[in-house]
Amino acid sequence: MPTDGLYSYIKSKTNDxxxxxxxxxxxxxxxxYSTSDPQQIExxxxxxxxFHALxxxxxxxxxxGIHDDxxxxxxxxxxxxxxxxxxxxNNILSEFFRTQQQYMNLILSYAESMKQEYVSLKDVYRWNEIVVQGINEVILEFSRQNKKQSDYQLNAQKQMIDELSSPIIQLAPKTALLPLVGEIDTHRAKVMFDHTLQHCSxxxxxxxxxxxxxxxxIDTMVAQQIFQLIKGLKLIGVQTSLSGLRPEIAQTAxxxxxxxxxVTIHSTLAQALERKQLIF
Structure with missing residues (x-):
């Protein structure tokens, strides 16, 4: 069978x-692909x-086939x-397509080397189809895995940014500060709620x-979320002190x-810290 011979032929050429x-x-x-580090090249x-072995x-x-574990x-x-x-x-995809061409060239080389056994154009076409379909499946699966990894990294970075947008600063043993800066939307308010409760606990x-x-x-929904945060903190034994409550926010509340x-309320953070004797 020509296919058996092709399998052995390609196997012998993988290193080449x-x-x-x-x-x-x-x-x-x-x-x-641009690395000059010998270890990375190897x-x-x-x-x-x-890849070729598989x-x-x-x-x-x-x-x-491709779906082999x-x-x-x-x-x-x-x-x-x-x-x-x-x-x-696109550079990675380009190398997959170059590899595809390598296999097509190898199939042609094998067909030309067969002196005693006839290899038809139909055989060559069928083998090329196997290569093209195989590379297509590899690219599709690689694309899925690549997107999965990209989404994971994006979510991890987003989570880090979310947590950094609501930093909890330790001021003294069992005492901390949550300084909020910028607009607070519903998503950020939820992250703040979860992160603050977990950190304080x-x-x-x-x-x-x-x-x-x-x-x-602060819109009405976010104001409600802050109130829920204060209630949640109270349930886990955390006393809350609010400062910098602007007139608009107070009106919304x-x-x-x-x-x-x-809740203990102070006009400024400095005033709140001074009352607790935490001015540095």
């Missing part, structure tokens, strides 16, 4: 494929060899590789100063019927 690929690689492009070649199994009838693990490892994450996506905070002097405006009877 990697060396030829790296030799013709455009090393001026951004990302992992790692890149190892990753490429691992991709050639497409011509092995006993294998499951080992192949999926390889794709995931490349998507999670930091050097590849720093590489423009973990750090055994029993007194929290919340300064609103840097907040230009009154309109909502929000009571701050259990």
């Amino acid at each position: 494929l990697t060396e030829e690929w790296y030799k013709s690689l455009d090393k001026s492009q951004d990302g992992v 790692l890149l070649k190892d990753q490429n060899r691992a 991709f050639t199994e497409l011509f092995n009838p006993s294998k499951a 080992e192949f999926l693990e390889w794709i995931e490892s490349i998507a999670n590789d930091r050097a590849h994450q720093r590489t423009p996506f 973990e750090q055994y905070i029993d007194t929290l100063f919340i300064d609103l002097s840097g907040v230009p405006i 009154v309109q909502l019927g929000i009571s701050f009877s259990d």
Whole structure:
């Protein structure tokens, strides 16, 4: 069977494929392909060899193909590789297509080398179809894994930004400050609620100063969220002190019927800290 011979032929050429690929690689492009570090170059070649060891199994009838667990693990490892994450996506796709062309050239070379056994154009076409379909599936799966990793990093960065937008500063043992600056929308208010309760509980905070002097405006929903935060803090044993309550914010609270009877209120943060003898 010509396919059996092709499988053995390609298997014997996997190392050559990697060396030829790296030799013709455009090393001026951004990302992992431009590295001059010998260790990184060898790692890149190892990753490429691992690809060929798996991709050639497409011509092995006993294998499951691209959806083989080992192949999926390889794709995931490349998507999670930091050097590849720093590489423009179109550059990575370009290398997949160059690899596709390598396999087509290899198939043609094999067909021309068959002296004793006839290889038809139909065979060549069928093998090329296997290569094209295989590369397409690799690209699709890599795209899925790459997006998954990008979304994870984006969410992690967003979470970090959200937490930094509501920083809790330790002033003394069991005493902390939550300075709020800028506009507070519903999303930020929710993050502030969750982050503040968790931090105060973990750090055994029993007194929290919340300064609103840097907040230009608060809508009714956000004002309600701040009130809920104060109630939540009270339930875990945290005494709250508000400062910088602008007239507009106070007016919103009154309109909502929000009571701050259990909250210590000061006009400025400095005044609040002085009352607690925390002026530095």
